[in-house]
Amino acid sequence: MNRLPALLIIAVLLSATPWVNANPGGNGDANRDFQCGGSCHGDPDLNSSSPAIFEVNIPDRIYAGLSAEITVEVTSLPQTETGIYGAFLLTSLNANGDIPSNEGWQVSSNSNLGQTNYQEQVLTSGTELMFSWTLSNDDIITTDFYVAVNHGSVDNDLAHTGVSQPFQLTTIALPQDMPSVSPGFEPIASRLVGEDTTITIPTQNAEKVTIEIMGSQNNNIEILASMNGSQVWEFTLPQAIRESSLQWRVVVEGEGLTTTSAWYSMVSSEPTFESSSLPIILQGVGVALMGVAFTTVLHKRLNKNQTIKKQYEQTDIISNEIGSQVPNIPETGLPEGWTMEQWEYYGQDYLDGKLS
Amino acid sequence: MLEASTFHAVFVEVLVGSFTLSGISFLLSIVFNSNLKVLDWLDKGAHLGLFLGCLVLPFAIISGTSSGSMGSSELLAKKTVYSIATLGFSIGLLVNRWKTGSDIIHSKNLLLAHSSMGILTFGLVMITGSLGGKLTRGESLLDFIGIGTTSYVAMPIWASIVSILLALSIIILPKKSAV
Numbered sequence: 023m024n025r026l027p028a029l030l031i032i033a034v035l036l037s038a039t040p041w042v043n044a045n046p047g048g049n050g051d052a053n054r055d056f057q058c059g060g061s062c063h064g065d066p067d068l069n070s071s072s073p074a075i076f077e078v079n080i081p082d083r084i085y086a087g088l089s090a091e092i093t094v095e096v097t098s099l100p101q102t103e104t105g106i107y108g109a110f111l112l113t114s115l116n117a118n119g120d121i122p123s124n125e126g127w128q129v130s131s132n133s134n135l136g137q138t139n140y141q142e143q144v145l146t147s148g149t150e151l152m153f154s155w156t157l158s159n160d161d162i163i164t165t166d167f168y169v170a171v172n173h174g175s176v177d178n179d180l181a182h183t184g185v186s187q188p189f190q191l192t193t194i195a196l197p198q199d200m201p202s203v204s205p206g207f208e209p210i211a212s213r214l215v216g217e218d219t220t221i222t223i224p225t226q227n228a229e230k231v232t233i234e235i236m237g238s239q240n241n242n243i244e245i246l247a248s249m250n251g252s253q254v255w256e257f258t259l260p261q262a263i264r265e266s267s268l269q270w271r272v273v274v275e276g277e278g279l280t281t282t283s284a285w286y287s288m289v290s291s292e293p294t295f296e297s298s299s300l301p302i303i304l305q306g307v308g309v310a311l312m313g314v315a316f317t318t319v320l321h322k323r324l325n326k327n328q329t330i331k332k333q334y335e336q337t338d339i340i341s342n343e344i345g346s347q348v349p350n351i352p353e354t355g356l357p358e359g360w361t362m363e364q365w366e367y368y369g370q371d372y373l374d375g376k377l378s
Numbered sequence: 379m380l381e382a383s384t385f386h387a388v389f390v391e392v393l394v395g396s397f398t399l400s401g402i403s404f405l406l407s408i409v410f411n412s413n414l415k416v417l418d419w420l421d422k423g424a425h426l427g428l429f430l431g432c433l434v435l436p437f438a439i440i441s442g443t444s445s446g447s448m449g450s451s452e453l454l455a456k457k458t459v460y461s462i463a464t465l466g467f468s469i470g471l472l473v474n475r476w477k478t479g480s481d482i483i484h485s486k487n488l489l490l491a492h493s494s495m496g497i498l499t500f501g502l503v504m505i506t507g508s509l510g511g512k513l514t515r516g517e518s519l520l521d522f523i524g525i526g527t528t529s530y531v532a533m534p535i536w537a538s539i540v541s542i543l544l545a546l547s548i549i550i551l552p553k554k555s556a557v
Contacts, residue, residue: 295452297532299443304538306459310466311545317470317495318549324488325478 048106051132054140056110056117056170072184073098074171086193088202089130089158089284094169094186097150102174105146109153110170111139115185122157125165127191130284131156135269156284164192201227201276203283204253212289219259219288223247229276231255236269236285247272262290349373386441393434394507397464400427401500404493407483411490417483424496425475431503432468435461446513453513456530460506467499 077095084090092111099107111129114120121139122129133154134141143151153169169186204224213219225231231247247255259270267290272283349369356365357372371377403424410416439461446454471492475482482488508520533541 295455295530296450297455301532301535301538302455302458303462304535304542305533306462307466308533308538308541308545309459309463310469311542311549313463313466314470314473315545315548317467317474320491320495321474321478321488324485324491325481 048104048142049108049140051134051136051138051141053121053123053138054110055120056112056115056168057172070175070180070182072171072173072182073100074173074184076169076184076186078169078186078189080189080191084159084191084193085196085200085281086162087158087160087196087205088200088281089156090191091154091156091282092167092191093152093154095150095152096169096171096184099145099149099151099171099173100182101176102145103176104174105144106142106173107145107151108140108142108172109151110168110172111155111157112168112170113165115168115170122155122165122167125159126161126163127157127159127165129155129157135285135287158284159191159193162193162195164190166190197279199227199277199279200281201225201229201274201279202281203272203274209286209288211287212291213259213262214293215262215265215290218261221257221259222250223255223257223272225253225255225274227276228253228255228274230274231257232273232275233257234271234273234282235259236271259288265291382441382444386438386445389434389438389441390507390510393431393438394503396427396431396434397500397503398427400424400431401497401503403427404496404500407493407496408490411486414483417489418480421475421480421483424493425472428468428472428496428499432465432472435465435468439465442510451513452530453509455532457506457509457513459530460502460509464499464502464506467495467502471495471499 074096075098077097079093079095081090081092094109096107096109111122111132112120113122113125113127123139129137129139131137132139132141133143133152139155141153143153145151159165166188167190168188171184173182174180175182202225204226207224209221209223210219223231233245233247235243235245237243245257247257250256259268262268268288269285270288271285274281274283348366351365351369352373356362365372368377400423403420407417407420407424410420439458442461443454443458475492478488482492505520508518511518512521
């Protein structure tokens, strides 16, 4: 009696399993151990091998503590429905503990400007993709590495996996006079649109410092940094005219040696504005009341002047009073040589005979 | 359901019309400052426009701030400050016209000052409208003459409160005559 419910539960659980293969929509950049996408189970109905061909480029010398860039050109990639291809940088194919950091390697940047060993790219045309990782190890060490790609296909839902031949990275001791960017250098990562940005780079044993700005299709732009003090170099990134990001790195040369830093990212954004409503409203009310006060003061002042003017405007009264006191002009007219104004003031004295 | 931005557009149209009537009347008051009959008409037109604008302005401010977030938009914050300032200047002009009475057109100095303030208020409305255009369409005619394009300078709350108290003391407290 108990078997039937148990069987029903198992049947329901089995039927609830989603009918999908791997991650056709991609899995997102992250630090990931090797995933075979099903192909390691050896069931040809679930998986298939990728025809991808790998060409790995590694630097001649990798110095302990300094960054080194590995580029991997993956060719003969088949067309897929989504065009998404994922690439791993691995230290083994155990699917467990095979991330570079497990061996002390730190990924400082990859093609997608992340810091992960797994990255995804989209292939829109052609059959090849370029993946890169910039990594470093503080210890003197030799490590085996692999690059693996996972992708889908067009005509079936199978997951495809391809793995490169193993290759070794060996770090060597840093020479005493090794030119490099000073340890701990952290450039600014953001700025405002429309602003030139001057960046100062402290170095060690550098004779020449060149800045590479990542361009499209690997056409990098080079800017020569100028010396601004002892082992201090300076360059100016031109202003961005809109919100964008650019990637740049430092190539340091000296004593016949050259080192290249990891890619740094610089984001240009419009200035942001954040405020609560209260200060804005209070500011508005303040300005408004000041406006009322200003008009009030102005009117009071000008109106007061007019009132005072009215109050002291006595010309008519004085004229009338003066007019009533002006003596009558004799029938013979004003004395010879007199003006009317003189008559107003001295006429009465003339009539009284007080004037000679 | 009508959105706040639709109401805002309606209020702004009435508002701009009213303040334009007011602004042009104030401007003509300065030109025809010796013709009392014309001045009387212009005085009525200017203050009628100002009064109507004052009635509509609060609704335009409320509908405008409701259709966007002034806390995250510098343009909207500037627009709010300009709008409230316009309301203040308008009320100041109306109240002082009412208190002064028709004497205002008999004093050339007072008429000049009053009309200039009216034109300034109209200018504030134009800048506010320009900021609205910038906000919705990304461009404005006033961009070409560089008015209203400066960045918003936020006053600290204490400074706003001080200015409010100072203004209120000027408006409310009686002044002893200096004469």
